[in-house]
Amino acid sequence: MPESAPPVEALATPAPLSTSEGGAGGLRRLNVLSLLGVVPFGAYVVVFLIIPTLVVVIGAFGANPDDGGGATLENIKALGSRQVVDAFVFSIALSAASALIGAVLGALLAYAVATAKPDGLLRRIVTSACAVLAQFGGVTLAFAFYATIGLTGFVTVYLADHFDVNIFAGGVWLFELPGLTLVYTYFQIPLMVIVFLPALDGIRPQWREAAESLGGSTWQYWRLVGGPLLAPAFLGSTLLLFANAFSAYATAAALVSQGSPIVPLQIRGALTSEVLLGQENVGKALALGMVVVVAIVMWLYAILQKRTSRWLG
Known part of the structure; x- marks a missing residue:
């Protein structure tokens, strides 16, 4: 007689997973190999993020060794001085203005790129140029603007010689808030294109x-559909531009030869000044203030990015 078929329950019951030592050992080896892949990134975070942050936090609450060391709040109290408050206000105003202008102009440029062919030559050229120009700053950018529209820049001289126009008739605005905003906007626009283009593609x-x-009309579509969907991405990108401008140092340091109108230049003065000695920990307190501002901005950016990924994912 033929053998009877196994019951249906036996066919539906899955085979138990192997719990042998070999299987567990292989799983452990796989986990170890997976962790080894993130070791370089972990080392990078520790060396360039965690350790500097700890140095700043400890130094901000530490007294000068010449004063006996120990913990103190004097460095934090120094943040309430008029000079430091003015520097924070100027830095925030500069970062907000350049971020807003860069976000609007960059979003328009990103939309123009998004409407082009995905694999077209125009899109490749624009995105490649933006990737380069977003990192174009420091002494090179300051010199480019100074040689172009500085006191003796070729545009300044040309307008004065041929049209009798003095662009600095109202003051040396290039080294003040309007001029720094213009210079910062130069690298804010391409950065906006890079970070906002994926949202438009979504x-x-x-x-x-x-x-x-x-x-529905075009206006109704953007007001009721496209606008609300892109609003979190636009606001998040604007916050990212704000953090980028708030932490910028080299461009302003090369462009502004006198004074310290922004916080990064205040930190430089506290660390390198030969007039006021023993201000290193005050500089670290200033850096701690910047860390707090940037942390709040990036926290808001993470919230907006989470909302964007939920809608456009």
Whole structure:
């Protein structure tokens, strides 16, 4: 007689997983190999992020060794001085102005790129140029603007010689808030294109077609569909531009020869001044203030990015 078929329950019951020492050992080896892949990144974070942050925090609450060392709040109290408050206000105003201008102009440029062919030559050229120009700063950028529209720049001289126009008639604005905003906007616009373009690519053409099929106009589509979807990404990108400008140092240091209108230059003065000695920990307190501001901005950026990924994912 033929053998009877196994019961249905036996066919539906999965085979138990192997718990042998060999299987567990292989799993452990796999986990170890996976962890080894993130060791370089972990080392980078520890050396260039965690350790410097700890040095800043400890130094901000530490007294000068010449004063006996120990813990103190004098460095934190120094943040309330008029000079430091003015530097923070100037830095925030500069960062906000350059971020807002860069966000608006960069978003328009990103939209123009998004409407081009995905693999077209125009898109490749623009994105490649933006990747380079977003990192174009420091002494090179300051010299470029000074040689172009500085006191003796070729545009300044040309306008004065041929049109009798003095662009500095109202003052040396290039080294003040308007001039620094203009210079910072130069690298804010390409950065906005890089960070905002993926959000524009996430807008599906079917949504536009659905709005048009229901009789919606272009303005209604952007006001009721496209705008609300892109708003978190736009605001998040603007916050990223704010943090980028707030922490910038080299461009302003090369452009501004006298005074310390922004916080990074205040930190430089505290660390390198030959007039006021023993201000190193005050500089670390200033750096701690910058860390707090940037941490708040990046926390808001993370929230907006999470909302963006939920809508456009």
